Amino acid sequence: MSLIVQKYGGSSVRDAERVMNVANRIVETYDKGNDVVVVVSAQGDTTDDLIEKAQEINPKASKREMDMLLSSGEQISVSLLAMAIEKIGRPVISLTGWQAGFRTDSKYSAARIHKIDTERLHNELDKRKIIIVAGFQGVNKYDDITTLGRGGSDTSAVALAAALHAEVCEIYTDVDGVFTADPRFVKNAFKLDDISYDEMLELASLGANVLHNRSVELAKKYHVKLAVKSSLSKNEGTYVKEVDQVEKMLVRGVTRDNDCARVALCGIEDTPGKAYRVFALLSQNGISVDLIIQSIGNGEKKDISFTVTESDLDHAVQILEDNQAELKIDSIKTRRDVSKVSIVGAGMVNNAGVATTMFEALYNADINISMIATSEIKISVLVDQKDAERAVVAIHDKFML
Amino acid sequence: MSLIVQKYGGSSVRDAERVMNVANRIVETYDKGNDVVVVVSAQGDTTDDLIEKAQEINPKASKREMDMLLSSGEQISVSLLAMAIEKIGRPVISLTGWQAGFRTDSKYSAARIHKIDTERLHNELDKRKIIIVAGFQGVNKYDDITTLGRGGSDTSAVALAAALHAEVCEIYTDVDGVFTADPRFVKNAFKLDDISYDEMLELASLGANVLHNRSVELAKKYHVKLAVKSSLSKNEGTYVKEVDQVEKMLVRGVTRDNDCARVALCGIEDTPGKAYRVFALLSQNGISVDLIIQSIGNGEKKDISFTVTESDLDHAVQILEDNQAELKIDSIKTRRDVSKVSIVGAGMVNNAGVATTMFEALYNADINISMIATSEIKISVLVDQKDAERAVVAIHDKFML
Numbered sequence: 001m002s003l004i005v006q007k008y009g010g011s012s013v014r015d016a017e018r019v020m021n022v023a024n025r026i027v028e029t030y031d032k033g034n035d036v037v038v039v040v041s042a043q044g045d046t047t048d049d050l051i052e053k054a055q056e057i058n059p060k061a062s063k064r065e066m067d068m069l070l071s072s073g074e075q076i077s078v079s080l081l082a083m084a085i086e087k088i089g090r091p092v093i094s095l096t097g098w099q100a101g102f103r104t105d106s107k108y109s110a111a112r113i114h115k116i117d118t119e120r121l122h123n124e125l126d127k128r129k130i131i132i133v134a135g136f137q138g139v140n141k142y143d144d145i146t147t148l149g150r151g152g153s154d155t156s157a158v159a160l161a162a163a164l165h166a167e168v169c170e171i172y173t174d175v176d177g178v179f180t181a182d183p184r185f186v187k188n189a190f191k192l193d194d195i196s197y198d199e200m201l202e203l204a205s206l207g208a209n210v211l212h213n214r215s216v217e218l219a220k221k222y223h224v225k226l227a228v229k230s231s232l233s234k235n236e237g238t239y240v241k242e243v244d245q246v247e248k249m250l251v252r253g254v255t256r257d258n259d260c261a262r263v264a265l266c267g268i269e270d271t272p273g274k275a276y277r278v279f280a281l282l283s284q285n286g287i288s289v290d291l292i293i294q295s296i297g298n299g300e301k302k303d304i305s306f307t308v309t310e311s312d313l314d315h316a317v318q319i320l321e322d323n324q325a326e327l328k329i330d331s332i333k334t335r336r337d338v339s340k341v342s343i344v345g346a347g348m349v350n351n352a353g354v355a356t357t358m359f360e361a362l363y364n365a366d367i368n369i370s371m372i373a374t375s376e377i378k379i380s381v382l383v384d385q386k387d388a389e390r391a392v393v394a395i396h397d398k399f400m401l
Numbered sequence: 402m403s404l405i406v407q408k409y410g411g412s413s414v415r416d417a418e419r420v421m422n423v424a425n426r427i428v429e430t431y432d433k434g435n436d437v438v439v440v441v442s443a444q445g446d447t448t449d450d451l452i453e454k455a456q457e458i459n460p461k462a463s464k465r466e467m468d469m470l471l472s473s474g475e476q477i478s479v480s481l482l483a484m485a486i487e488k489i490g491r492p493v494i495s496l497t498g499w500q501a502g503f504r505t506d507s508k509y510s511a512a513r514i515h516k517i518d519t520e521r522l523h524n525e526l527d528k529r530k531i532i533i534v535a536g537f538q539g540v541n542k543y544d545d546i547t548t549l550g551r552g553g554s555d556t557s558a559v560a561l562a563a564a565l566h567a568e569v570c571e572i573y574t575d576v577d578g579v580f581t582a583d584p585r586f587v588k589n590a591f592k593l594d595d596i597s598y599d600e601m602l603e604l605a606s607l608g609a610n611v612l613h614n615r616s617v618e619l620a621k622k623y624h625v626k627l628a629v630k631s632s633l634s635k636n637e638g639t640y641v642k643e644v645d646q647v648e649k650m651l652v653r654g655v656t657r658d659n660d661c662a663r664v665a666l667c668g669i670e671d672t673p674g675k676a677y678r679v680f681a682l683l684s685q686n687g688i689s690v691d692l693i694i695q696s697i698g699n700g701e702k703k704d705i706s707f708t709v710t711e712s713d714l715d716h717a718v719q720i721l722e723d724n725q726a727e728l729k730i731d732s733i734k735t736r737r738d739v740s741k742v743s744i745v746g747a748g749m750v751n752n753a754g755v756a757t758t759m760f761e762a763l764y765n766a767d768i769n770i771s772m773i774a775t776s777e778i779k780i781s782v783l784v785d786q787k788d789a790e791r792a793v794v795a796i797h798d799k800f801m802l
Contacts, residue, residue, distance in 0.1 A: 016457040050477065054484055056417040061484035068495050069480035072473040076451065079470035083455055083462035094469050099544055120544070143500055143521070 002167040003125070004029055007039040007135065007157035011174055012231040013077050014044030022172075022231060023084035026130060030090060035125050037164065039135040039157040040081055042073025063108035067137070067147045071097065074134035074153075082132045093124050094132040097145070102138030102156065104146045111146035113138060113155070116163040125164075133160065151212020158215045162222035169224050171211060172231035177238035178203065178210055181254040181396045185389045188397060193236070195252055196243040200226075202344040202378045203253045216240065243346070250354060251345040251399040256388045258339050260290065261313040262371070264305040265320070267330025275304055277327060278320070285319055287312045291340065291373040291382055301330070305371060307382060310336060338370070339388035342380040343395060355379050361398035367391050403568040404526070405430055408440040408536065408558035412575055413632040414478050415445030423573075423632060424485035427531060431491060436526050438565065440536040440558040441482055443474025464509035468538075468548045472498065475535035475554075483533045494525050495533040498546070503539030503557065505547045512547035514539060514556065517564040526565075534561065552613020559616045563623035570625050572612060573632035578639030579604065579611055582655040582797045586790045589798060594637070596653055597644040601627075603745040603779045604654050617641065644747070651755060652746040652800040657789045659740045661691065662714040663772070665706040666721065668731025676705055678728060679721070686720055688713045692741065692774040692783055702731070706772060708783060711737060739771070740789035743781040744796060756780050762799035768792050 006026065013019050022040075030036045050069050054061050061069075075096055082094035101117030124131050135153030140146050148155050154171060161169035178200065181189040195203070197220035204213045210228055219226050219240065229237030268274055275294060282289055287308055295303040308316050313334060320332055348354040358379055362369060367390060371382035383391050407427065414420050423441075431437045451470050455462050462470075476497055483495035502518030525532050536554030541547050549556050555572060562570035579601065582590040596604070598621035605614045611629055620627050620641065630638030669675055676695060683690055688709055696704040709717050714735060721733055749755040759780055763770060768791060772783035784792050 016454070019458055053417070053477070053481060057420055057481055058484040058488040060488070062487055065480045065483045065487065065495060068483070068497075069477060072476040072480075075473040075476070076454070076470060079466045079473075080454060080458055082466045082469070083459040086463055086466065087459040087461070094466060096469075096546075145497075 003035040005161040005166040005169045010041040041153040046073040071137040078132045092130040097137030098139040100133040104138035106140040110149035154215035158218045161224045170227045194239040250347045254396045264333040269328040270302045337385040339385045341391045344378045361394045365394035404436040406562040406567045406570045411442040442554040447474040472538040479533045493531040498538030499540040501534040505539035507541040511550035555616035559619045562625045571628045595640040651748045655797045663736045665734040670729040671703045738786040740786045742792045745779045762795045766795035
């Protein structure tokens with residue numbers, strides 16, 4: 001008998017039929033003799049509907065009250081799912097975040113989990129109950145409800161799996177697992193059987209949209225084995241775990257991220273510390289900078305380009321313009337219609353030829369590269385957004401076929 | 402500076418506009434220097450919508466999970482109302498039932514309040530915050546969410562007023578106060594300025610639909626002064642409190658209750674204890690009996706008639722039929738199309754002529770009375786449902802004009 005944590009997203013429980021479907025899956029796992037703890041997100045569009053209600057009344061509502069409001073969405077879905085399991089006739093109990101023992105810090109709308117008091121969970125498991133836990137939420141030291149922010153339910157599930165020493169944390173989505181590229185436009189893309197935490201982290205942060213970064217980081221930290229599976233099929237899915245360093249495949253995934261914009265600072269004074277000043281300023285204002293390139297200076301002037309997310313672009317430009325005189329920047333140029341295309345693979349650290357192969361694929365497809373960045377397990381390039389899908393296909397076919 | 406508890410029902414906060422309206426009323430009271438604690442019900446049809454969602458999945462869902470589901474409705478309304486007050490710019494905090502310290506027994510869907518831990522409430526009041534509390538809910542000793550059943554938000558408000566020693570508990574509805582009769586069909590009906598707890602209790606249980614019985618009982622027990630007011634007007638409303646026994650008016654209200662049905666047990670053996678057996682049987686099955694009449698027996702057979710609520714009728718008949726042979730009842734007859742018409746007034750205890758006047762009014766209106774019951778402060782009669790409104794008008798005009 002094992003303890004299994006399962007997580008179902010909002011689309012998996014969006015209506016009565018899907019709720020029953022999920023209930024049947026849970027019971028199937030339970031009937032094999034496993035202890036089952038399930039984390040659920042709010043149904044379908046519930047969260048968006050609640051946000052709309054709030055906007056209508058006060059677009060600047062405090063985060064504390066927003067968390068109070070939004071956490072009701074999961075309270076609805078957990079109770080409905082529990083009712084569905086009651087109907088099948090298995091012992092079950094739904095728990096809110098605070099009932100399940102999720103203790104967080106007080107950063108409303110983006111809270112971090114401090115710890116999980118597992119006493120109640122263990123009590124219910126001892127009674128052989130299936131436990132349905134509201135994802136995305138907890139309480140802080142004031143007993144106020146907090147939410148965990150984007151990807152919060154994944155994080156809830158992994159944290160539970162870690163706290164309860166679960167054998168596996170199964171994340172159910174509407175795709176069959178982690179693919180080598182987005183199957184919607186890369187027809188040769190195929191599902192991976194397993195992937196390492198580090199690779200998954202790069203893929204998650206590169207816009208693979210399967211698992212949220214925070215949950216993968218947490219899984220890595222506490223050695224929680226993750227399984228990414230479809231809630232609609234019986235396929236095996238992809239395991240995210242410590243993978244043997246000797247890889248069969250050099251490149252594990254090719255991704256595209258359209259949520260980026262480029263900022264070019266032209267003619268900035270070529271003195272020590274100028275680049276530092278620019279990036280410190282942005283970081284102090286909560287803006288993350290991704291790819292960076294800097295032209296070789298001539299001792300007087302140089303150019304610096306970098307990317308930020310599209311939503312941060314206006315803010316970043318505002319900050320730089322406010323300090324343009326002091327920083328001695330001749331001009332600030334921006335572009336939104338760019339995409340970041342990346343390859344990820346733990347094996348590439350020992351293989352110098354990978355970058356060359358990637359550039360060759362792009363060259364053959366007649367796609368221009370405007371920026372390049374590399375890390376130990378990934379290589380990213382910036383291309384025109386209109387070329388991005390073609391770039392992914394070209395690179396994917398070059399490596400995978 | 403006084404502490405004022407206000408309660409707003411679901412229709413008072415059914416959309417963004419009404420929420421803002423209620424927020425403005427609250428702030429008005431707060432700006433006069435009062436401490437304000439507000440209890441809110443779920444918005445408009447939220448509770449019905451949630452019940453429908455549950456029905457779709459499992460019509461026999463456990464009450465524990467139903468309470469988990471339904472309590473989310475108030476969590477939504479309290480946070481939205483708090484956001485509206487934030488918009489006006491006053492310090493405010495919303496609290497769920499458990500955060501506000503409502504401790505109940507474990508009777509899911511009809512829980513009783515054990516006590517209110519007021520520590521958090523006092524802390525927030527000390528910070529001069531307006532507190533918005535989710536009505537209708539609490540937690541039991543297992544930390545599971547319970548709901549208080551029908552009229553629960555009124556009860557929450559009165560319990561808070563008692564625990565915090567509020568100067569007054571204002572119950573906001575969509576009518577101007579307590580009327581001498583239903584103004585929808587009694588054109589001469591007028592609003593009462595004040596009414597005693599006992600009178601209000603009789604009116605509440607007789608279908609006046611203004612305040613729920615439990616809340617009035619609680620108010621009486623803890624001497625909480627109630628004010629019934631309209632959330633849509635600035636009128637004074639009706640105070641429910643200990644009223645001086647010397648009444649100006651003999652009769653304070655005339656009510657009609659269509660939710661009743663008559664059961665006649667014909668030809669039941671006229672031996673001691675038979676009536677007791679009948680009513681004990683019904684009471685053991687949770688069925689409340691209201692008006693009762695018994696024919697004078699002839700030593701062999703007698704008839705017993707009584708009323709129950711319409712929803713209990715089938716159940717009551719089933720029980721009696723199951724025991725018909727043992728109880729030796731010749732036949733069981735039922736009627737649904739009856740109404741109970743009542744007059745209430747603390748002054749009538751000392752005035753024998755009241756009943757006569759009531760019967761005279763009905764006689765003049767050519768309305769037949771099939772059952773009569775009296776208590777110290779009320780007289781009820783059973784009439785055909787089709788005659789009920791006419792009966793109320795006739796009695797009201799006889800006493801009030």
